[in-house]
Structures are given as C-alpha cells and as structure tokens.
Amino acid sequence: MRQPVVNLSNCLFKRFLQTQNTVKHAKQQANNLKGKSKSSQDWLIRQLADPYVEKARMLNFRCRSAFKLLEMDDKYKILKPGDVVLDCGAAPGSWTQVAAERTNANGKVERAPRGAVYSIDLLHFHAVPGATIFGGMDFTTPLAQQRLRESLAGRQVNCVLSDMAPNATGVRMLDQESITNLCYEVLKFALAMSAPQANLVVKIWDNGDVPKLERDILCHYEKVKRVKPRASRGDSAEHFLLARGYKGPTPVPA
Structure with missing residues (x-):
C-alpha cells in the first residue's frame, strides 16, 4: 500500500x-x-x-521536577533495584515517586530486589507507595535525623537525594549561604549513613561557594559533576552536584 x-x-x-x-x-x-x-x-x-508540566500530568507525577531526577538517573545510573534511598526536601513527592519506581520499593517488579525509600520535608504530603514519609519535619534538626536513623534500623543508604532549598529572602548572598549550608547538612548525614559506592545529589544555586563545596564532596566520593537537567528552567540559577562512588568512612590514622 x-x-x-x-x-x-x-x-x-x-x-x-x-x-x-x-x-x-x-x-x-x-x-x-x-x-x-x-x-x-x-x-x-x-x-x-511548560511541556514538562503537561507531561507530569500525563504520567501521574506530582510535579515537573520528576523529570530532573529521571534525566540524571537515565544518564548517570544513580538508582537501581534494591537500593535504600533518602529523599530530603521531598514534598510534594515527585522525586520520591521516581525513587520508589527505580529502586522497586513499590514492589511492582516481582523478581527484582526490593528497595526502600525514606522521604522527609517540612511540609506534610501524601503517601507514596513503597516510601516511608516524614512530613512536617525539619531534616536539619537532631530529632528528625534521629527518627531517620531509627527507621533505617542499621541499614546503610545507597543514594541520598536533596532537592531542598530555603525560602528565598530576596537577599542574594543570604539565600546562597542558606542553600549551601543545607547542602553541607545533607553531606554530613550522607557520610554517616551511606554504604560504600553510594551516590549523592544536592541542589545548589550558583554562587562563589560552590567550588569549595564541590571540593569538599570530592574528598569523600570518587566523582563529582555539576549537572543542569533540561527540565531545569533556563532562567533558574539552580543546578545539581551529583557525586558517585562514596569512598566509605575515612580511616582513623594509627
């Protein structure tokens, strides 16, 4: 024909x-x-x-930010079935949805290892199948971190994700300092809880402290790369530091 x-x-x-x-x-x-x-x-x-907004609706993601994590995972393979994942700044839950799917925490693939996802945010948000949700909790507080440790029950984390950002004050230097401090909080917890060869993703806004943060992360991971996914709006100052291959706890000198 x-x-x-x-x-x-x-x-x-x-x-x-x-x-x-x-x-x-x-x-x-x-x-x-x-x-x-x-x-x-x-x-x-x-x-x-925005085409990503419509695409998120079609695929039942809670917001367009899901495509940022999907793109990073497609390219750098930071999530796999059976992984234990911590998602910081998780509301409304789109990264948690991706993590639960890619680690099989939702149990959709019967013959694949089943992962676990722990998600925390200052805001309350709806449950995600396969994820343990800590809503209304400030990740940076000792109480929140203790709750996470108790839930992990000795299991090490294979990937720490952070899409956290402070409420913008409009004072650029102050906002940049605040988000950098959040990244260090996430890094500190990741170093204490991660398994060897674990991965880390943190959101950062472009500022003069990023090179130092990058060097500090590289002390503990084999590779660190700045990434700006296509789904991240062009007029946004955000990008992500993606670290792979956690080297494990630093040995204490004899």
Missing part, C-alpha cells in the same frame, strides 16, 4: 499553532484571574505553556 506523503512544513506549522494556542489559552486564563498579581499571572502562563 502506498504510504501517504507527509508535508513537513505543514506539521511544523501545526505544532507552532498548537504552541501559540497553548500560550494564548494560558494568557486568557491568567487574565481572567481577578485579584491576582501580574507575577501570579505570569507564573500561570509559564506553567500552562
């Missing part, structure tokens, strides 16, 4: 019209939001025109 001829120009033109219609529809919805500020309307326009 003769295949129909596809007019590429028409296809591209139709895709262009669909994009324009999406943006136009978003603008109309934003403009119809009485009492909303312009910044709120701009945010809505960006959300409705």
